[in-house]
Every structure is written in C-alpha cells, then in structure tokens.
Amino acid sequence: MAAVATQPLVDVRADFPVLQRTFDGKPVVFLDSAATAQKPVQVIDAMSAYYRTSNSNVHRGVYALAREATDLFEGARKRVAAFAGADPATTIFTGNASGAINLVAYSWGRTNLGPGDVVVVTHMEHHSNIVPWQLVCAERGARLRYLSTSETGELSLDELDEVLDGGSVKLVAVAHVSNVLGTLNPVEEIAARARTAGAVTLVDGAQAMPQMPVDIDRLGADFYAWTAHKALGPTGIGVLHGRRELLETMPPFIAGGHMISRVDLESSSWNELPWKFEAGTSPIAEAVGLGAAVDYLRAVGMDRVRAHERELTAYALERLAEVDDIRIFGPLDAERRGGVVSFAIDGIHAHDIAEICDREAVCIRAGHHCAQPLMRTLGVAATARASFHVYNSRDDVDALVSALQAARKVFEL
Amino acid sequence: MAAVATQPLVDVRADFPVLQRTFDGKPVVFLDSAATAQKPVQVIDAMSAYYRTSNSNVHRGVYALAREATDLFEGARKRVAAFAGADPATTIFTGNASGAINLVAYSWGRTNLGPGDVVVVTHMEHHSNIVPWQLVCAERGARLRYLSTSETGELSLDELDEVLDGGSVKLVAVAHVSNVLGTLNPVEEIAARARTAGAVTLVDGAQAMPQMPVDIDRLGADFYAWTAHKALGPTGIGVLHGRRELLETMPPFIAGGHMISRVDLESSSWNELPWKFEAGTSPIAEAVGLGAAVDYLRAVGMDRVRAHERELTAYALERLAEVDDIRIFGPLDAERRGGVVSFAIDGIHAHDIAEICDREAVCIRAGHHCAQPLMRTLGVAATARASFHVYNSRDDVDALVSALQAARKVFEL
Amino acid sequence: MDALYRDYILEHYKNPRNFGELEPHDLDFHDHNPLCGDELGVHIVVEDGKVADLRFHGQGCAISQAAASITSEELIGMPVAEVERLGADWVIDQLGIDISPTRRKCALLSLKVMRGATTGDASWPD
Amino acid sequence: MDALYRDYILEHYKNPRNFGELEPHDLDFHDHNPLCGDELGVHIVVEDGKVADLRFHGQGCAISQAAASITSEELIGMPVAEVERLGADWVIDQLGIDISPTRRKCALLSLKVMRGATTGDASWPD
Numbered sequence A, B: 001m002a003a004v005a006t007q008p009l010v011d012v013r014a015d016f017p018v019l020q021r022t023f024d025g026k027p028v029v030f031l032d033s034a035a036t037a038q039k040p041v042q043v044i045d046a047m048s049a050y051y052r053t054s055n056s057n058v059h060r061g062v063y064a065l066a067r068e069a070t071d072l073f074e075g076a077r078k079r080v081a082a083f084a085g086a087d088p089a090t091t092i093f094t095g096n097a098s099g100a101i102n103l104v105a106y107s108w109g110r111t112n113l114g115p116g117d118v119v120v121v122t123h124m125e126h127h128s129n130i131v132p133w134q135l136v137c138a139e140r141g142a143r144l145r146y147l148s149t150s151e152t153g154e155l156s157l158d159e160l161d162e163v164l165d166g167g168s169v170k171l172v173a174v175a176h177v178s179n180v181l182g183t184l185n186p187v188e189e190i191a192a193r194a195r196t197a198g199a200v201t202l203v204d205g206a207q208a209m210p211q212m213p214v215d216i217d218r219l220g221a222d223f224y225a226w227t228a229h230k231a232l233g234p235t236g237i238g239v240l241h242g243r244r245e246l247l248e249t250m251p252p253f254i255a256g257g258h259m260i261s262r263v264d265l266e267s268s269s270w271n272e273l274p275w276k277f278e279a280g281t282s283p284i285a286e287a288v289g290l291g292a293a294v295d296y297l298r299a300v301g302m303d304r305v306r307a308h309e310r311e312l313t314a315y316a317l318e319r320l321a322e323v324d325d326i327r328i329f330g331p332l333d334a335e336r337r338g339g340v341v342s343f344a345i346d347g348i349h350a351h352d353i354a355e356i357c358d359r360e361a362v363c364i365r366a367g368h369h370c371a372q373p374l375m376r377t378l379g380v381a382a383t384a385r386a387s388f389h390v391y392n393s394r395d396d397v398d399a400l401v402s403a404l405q406a407a408r409k410v411f412e413l
Numbered sequence C, D: 001m002d003a004l005y006r007d008y009i010l011e012h013y014k015n016p017r018n019f020g021e022l023e024p025h026d027l028d029f030h031d032h033n034p035l036c037g038d039e040l041g042v043h044i045v046v047e048d049g050k051v052a053d054l055r056f057h058g059q060g061c062a063i064s065q066a067a068a069s070i071t072s073e074e075l076i077g078m079p080v081a082e083v084e085r086l087g088a089d090w091v092i093d094q095l096g097i098d099i100s101p102t103r104r105k106c107a108l109l110s111l112k113v114m115r116g117a118t119t120g121d122a123s124w125p126d
Ligand SMILES: Cc1ncc(COP(=O)(O)O)c(C=O)c1O
Pocket: A256, A257, A279, A280, A281, A282, B034, B035, B096, B097, B098, B099, B126, B128, B129, B175, B177, B178, B179, B204, B206, B207, B226, B227, B228, B238, B370
C-alpha cells in the first residue's frame, strides 16, 4: 500500500476525456463518481466501434453481422461474469441496479413473500433498495424491518441475529458499500447468518463492484445487483447475478420477445437462463461497453483500485478534518469504507457548499443521495459528498479542501 | 412519389458506417432493419461526444457538468416528444419497447383488470405485445381475446366491433405496423372505437415510428410504445407515451431512486411525470443518441422516409413475385404496409434461404420473428423477412432476388 | 461582493425573519424540495381576508431560507387573494439576485408552501 | 459441390427416412428450436432394450431434417442405453459437414428429442 501511496494511479487520467475539460479556465475536479463514473476512451471507443462495424440484433440472426454482434454481446457477458466471480448463465442484464433489484422484488418477492413474512433492510440503503421492498411488502402483506446504523455508520451483527431469531425473515437486502456513509458492510457474514436462518440475501453492490475485488461465488449472497455506469461503463445497463436454483424456479419479470421458449395463445413457456429474464432487444452496445469497462478495470487490477480508493479516502478523511465546524459521516477508518465521504459544515447548507465548490470546478454532490431514511437518522436534510475513482488524486482532495475554506469565507464563518 | 422513385434517398448511405463493410469482398446488403436499424455517424458521434465532454449523472447535480448533462438529457426528451407529437411530461424512457409495454401491463393492468374483463390483442402481435397480457390476465383473472388476420394479413374492424359489443373489453393492444406482415393497421380508427366502448388502447409502434410520420396526439391512443434501436437510435432505450390522466393515477412500476418524491420508512410518495416511471439512473447517453436520431430523421423528413419505404416495398413486392414457388405474406399493396416483406419459398426452409443469402452478404432474417401465434395462423414454422430503411436502395432488392435465385439453384428447384 | 451570497442574503439566512411556529393558526402547509430533501412548513393567521401573521419553519439552503425570510416581510399584511396571484418572478425580484435553473426550486419553495396553504394548489410556481 | 448443402444432405431433406408417426409407440417426445420455431417430435418402439423402430415428425430446415433422417438409420437397432450416451459430436460426424455455431441447434434438435424420449433430459446435447 505504501507503494501506491507514493505512486498514485495518476497514469490513467489521460484515458478519461472529461477530465481534460476546464470551466472558466479551471480544470474540472470530478469528485462525484458515486453518482456516475467517468468513462475511459477504451469504453467509449468500444461502443462506437460496435455501432460502426458490427451493429445488428443479436441471437437468431443467420448472417455474419448478426453472428458477430451475438459473439460480442455474449462474450461481454462472459467477461462481466468472470469479473464478478459469477456464472454467465446466472448473469442477467437489466437497465440499471434499480432494475436488477426490482426484478428480484417482483419475481422472487411476489412468489415467496406472504402475510407475516419479514424483509430486512437497513437504514443506510439507497431508495432503490428500499422502495421495491415497500411495494412488494404492501402487496403481499409482509413486513419491512430496518437494521439501524451506529454512530460511526455501521451495522450491528447482533441486531441482525436478533431480527433473524424473531423468525419469519425471508430476505435480507443490504448495501455492500453505502453510497452516503461509505461503510463497507460485512456482507459475507450477513449472507451466512441469513442463510442459517433460512433467509435469502440480496446485496446491492452498486458502490462496491466498481471499486473493490468482489467474488460473488465466495461471498455467498443469493442475489447481487450492480450497475455499469458507476464502474466506468455506460448508462443503460445493470447486472443481476443470482443463485441458479432460485432463478430457475422464479417466474419471469419483464415479458416479451426473446425471453420465451414457446408462445401459445393462452400461455407461454420460458427460455433458458439468463435469457428468461431479458425481454426484448438487449442493451447490446451497452454490454459491449461494460465488457470494455471490466477489461479496463482488470488491466488496472482491482486490488490496486481498492488500494488507491483506500489511500485517497484516508487522505480525504485527514484533510477534511482540518476544516472547522465540519462533521464527517461514516466509519473513520478508511479500511472499513469505500471511496465516498459525506460531510456537513455547520452554518452552510450542503447545497451552498456544492455551489461554491462548483465555482472552482470542483464537482461534488449535495442532497439526500437517494437515502432519505438515512438522512433522518443522521438528523440532516442533506449532506455534501465527495467520491473517488481511479482517475482521482490527492490534488483533487486538496482542491476540495480549498473550496470548502472558500465557502467558509463566503459565509463569513 | 414519382420524384422519390427516380431519385432514391441514396445520398444518406455514406452516413452509415456499417454499410461500408464487405464480407468476402462483397459489400454488405443490410435488409434487417426491422430487427434493428443501422445508426448514422451523427447518432454514434453524439453519444461519444456526450461521454467525452459532458458525462455526469442528471438531476440534482449542482455543478456545471451535471447541469450540462441534465440539459442534454431533458432536451433530448423534448425533441423525442415533439417528433412523436407528444408532451415531454408524458414521454417516459424505458429500456426498450418491451419495457414500455410491460410498464402498462404491470402498472395499468394490475390495477384496472379484474375477473371477467377482456384484453384484446391480435394474431399478428409481436411476443412483446402478447406475453405481458397473458401474464397480467392470468394474474387478474381477465381473459385474452385475439382478433384474427385476413388472407392478406389485415384486421377486420367488424370483428373488433363485435368483440367490443360483447362488453367487458378494458384494453385493446395492437401493432401500428406488423413486424412480419408489414400491415399498417388503422390504429386511429381502432382507438376511436375502443374509446367509444370504454376501453383504452395501447399501440405498439416499434415498427411504425421509425418509418412514417406519427402524431400521437392526433392518433388518440392512450399508450404508444416504441424503441430507439429500430429508429436509427441506440440500444438500451425505449419510449412510452401515455395519456396524462391515466399516467397520473397509475401506481409506479419500477421503484427506486429518482422516481420518488419522499421516502419514509413504511411508504413513499412519487415524483411528478415523467420521472415517476423512471427509477434509478436513466439511459442518459442513450437519450442523447435517440435525440440525435430523431433530429436526423426530421432532417431527412418523415414524409420522405415514408415515401422511400413505400417505393422500395412496392419494388420488392414486384421483384420478389418473379421468384418461382414464392409466397409473400401480408397486404399486396405497398400503400397499406410498412417497409417489411416476409416470404416463403416452397422447398427451401427460411433458415436455409437466409444462410444462402448470407453467402452474398445479403442480411435477411429467418424465423418466427417473435410472432409464433401468427406463424401458426400462416401455417408455417418460420418465414424469411427483408426490411428496409432510408439507406436501402433498389440495388439491395436486386441483390436479394439474385440470392434467392441462387438458393433455388443450390436446392435444385 | 459575492453575486449570489450577498450580504443581505446571508443576513436573512443566518437570522431569518418570522421563523418558527404559530399556535393557533388558521392555515398551514408543509412541503419539500425533492431534489435536495429540504423541508419547509408555514403557519398562517388570517384576519379580514389578510395574512395577519405567519411563521415559516424547516431546513434549507441560504437561497431557500433567505427567500422565505425576505418574502415573509412582504406577505404579512397582504390580502390572501393577492398571495394566490404571486408568481415565481415576484420571489426572484424580492431576492434581488440571479437564480440559476438549478437553484430555482430553492428560491420558490416558500412561495409553493404559501400557495399550498392558501389555495391548496401544491404545484411549483411558474 | 456446395460445402453445406451436399447432395446427400439435400437428398435426405427432400426424402427423409423414417418420417411420420408410429402407433402404438413406447416412448415419445416433442420439442422445438426456440431460435427459429422449428418443431420436431419422435415416436419410438422399444424391444429388448433396443430401439426397434422410430419415426420423426415436424418441420425444419435442411440441416435439422437431414440430421434426423441420417441418424434415424443408425438409431434403429441401437440399445436405448447407448442412445443416452450419444453427444453432439456423434450427430455432426454422421452429418459429415461443418456446422457453424448458428446452425448447431438445427443439427442437434433430433438428438435432443431422442434423448428427451429415452432419458427425460431435454437439455441441448453438448
Ligand atoms: C412490432 C414489435 N413490437 C415490439 C418489439 C420489441 O421491441 P424491443 O426489442 O425494443 O423491446 C419489436 C421488435 O423486436 C417489434 O417489431
């Protein structure tokens, strides 16, 4: 890790065209990768090349162009599955992480939840891992229970055990890394305990997969959802990995072309996995782009990505602490968190912090971060949030801290 | 139309990079636009430019890059809505046309259909406009009824009236243009009769919007679904236009970030239209690409596109009739059909026809075209299908006819 | 001087006028800005068809708090029927600063809440 | 000569051996190729643990029909236990032509149906 600290991964910056931009002569400092990451030319060019030379609909096509497109599409699925430690047959492409979680809520949830059953989520979940469960619980008469977060933004396994001991828990849905607190949750342990209690686990990996090595097979969760656009890939595609035994017995979700085996007038039968859950024309170019993104991440090395995030987060935690009246949320140890840091400054609303940062071309996010229940737990309406990826450096953190000092001046603090 | 016939729209060919390809020295003849269209450089470059210079998550972002991305995304929505004669607030982005139809089946269908109610579809529907209705009818105890197709592949308004007179019809779901027969259905008339009978109408415009002027406001359908990738746009994005009064009372479908107004622990409230139906990160670059595609189509002029399709279809119907033992499906008058022609040759299976066409780099599709019920009506397992867009010319049709003659030779007919 | 965070904006933000609750009150309304989660409520006492007194409460950024504070001074004494006719321009005039599209909802939240209390119409002012 | 549509392939396609129905029969199975909609069924008569007789029926392309026809001649007389061990390579050997990935399911549909009838395993042969 020391090697990484003295030699940050700055050599990749040139791969990211957006980072060459300036606003009012100031080079952009992009610290909002938790919202969406920037894309390397390798990803952008792979999609352009697909459209320029191989574009065709996939599957079923007899002609060479269609075979080429199919190979590119299904080849990307294989690489994406390998990247995540999963099987291509249980690697389903959706529209985004929200689509992946909804697939489970609708297909698994509506057939497996009933009155009295309990779905467990946590106070730190993203709305995409709360609202689908609210809806399916309301429909099925099941109950939604929240695990609380500690002062340092961490879950308690004891509380989990208590809830599981209560019985009736059918599903535990938990973020791998919180998009607000940065907390790296012990999902392997959570999945193991849920399994022992007879519950299945869904891990929302939207913030984890992009920035750390994840091996779904080892992790042991039944469902794992993530999204390409935060992992240096394109918009328009998300991923759901599922346990084969579950996927096989689950009814389809989105119905239409391609997910069927046979359509009769009254009813239909379904295609094999993974296609049973992919209706209509797939996000083909997007899969190609995501394939290029995981190739890129593998080439950098996910261990190095993780080390870089950790180092930068540690530096950010240290430098941000210099700002007066600041409150930093989440674990204070970079070892136990991902590359995202939320904070508040007493006397300046997050919105105003972001506005003044923008004047220095420092891009941070302000708001509830699609985590309103967590905001209420933290006792704030909004936080400011800086988040990192491979293209960030200590200089970016320094630029942020200067902008925060400038904000304090504007607000005469 | 005479002017178009003698001066085809060949001037746009250079905009489509795939068409420069050769296979075994033979220039590609792409006749599978009904599966997915080729994309002009203007569309490919718009998406690359988005990723290279403006990439950011949309909405909520305070910084300049996020404002830019939001303006590009919402600006695209406005142009897409205008292209279709619809209101941006009722123009919802989905993953594809299947996703758009499923949105209606799940959200409108599950709240409006009950035992004894009838959903009307037709024998010529694509699986994406059949299977979602099978599922929701099965769930809600409603009944699915099919309108038949005539010898020339057309619907009968008398049969529609009869079915509507039977009462209990809650929804009529019908293709604007059949993806197999090419039939251009009288959707304005169908929607009017359905409305009089108290039923709502969903038009599957996947094949219509790409190739003819469509004014949804005038058409009067309650829901209209289409997909970008057939309209010279990217994969990964579809569109649902809906009547505001219906959309406003419908519950959300996919739940998650962004589609909410407020999330409490037990329940939530929803964002305004159109965002109520758009959960999680949108297909942002895809919307930008679709915006560029509708700009491109508008520049060519949808009346010219339609005239071109009609002229080419008429020419194809004429030339294909020269092939011995051929059966051509659908209306024989190009005026009453879109730019797609399905056929069978006695003694050669469609799959083999497509294989031999591929040897001449002629790309056609063979199979059930996601319309198995229609295949059974036609008494075939599969058809061969050629389909056109702006970049096709009479030469392409000639190449197809030569390849078919070659196929007959191979099969010693 | 800062073009957005002018002295009087910061002054109103730090010491908002007419903030708090008002019990009893005749009208009230509560709403939020879905973009950032800011919440704002209002209590109004009506006398002779006029806004006799009001209090805003909630959390927000400098723009939304200053807008509430500055306009509150104008709103007190105004006929209720007049409140219903106020539009976005009026608030932005009162603020006296340029408002970017991103901050527009911040500026308008207080008027939205006022109109919600007086007319029941909770849409965003144009 | 055509590398794919060889004389004997076309001959089997046009005049398929052992096509039709077989009544009564001991085993049957019916399946389809989801890619193109082709349907194929089989009726089998078993005697002394062997395929005493069989008939295929359905529609399909030259490759799938020829594969059914050519292999039918080998399958008649074969011990049922042996049928269960047959794999994709066996069919492709019997066909004697190169099969592209796109046409693979065409070539394998008849074996899939045979295995469905004899073992109940309806997965695609590897
Ligand atoms: C008539 C029709 N409806 C629906 C669809 C489905 O469109 P998508 O694949 O974009 O979901 C298609 C295309 O495949 C179609 O031709």
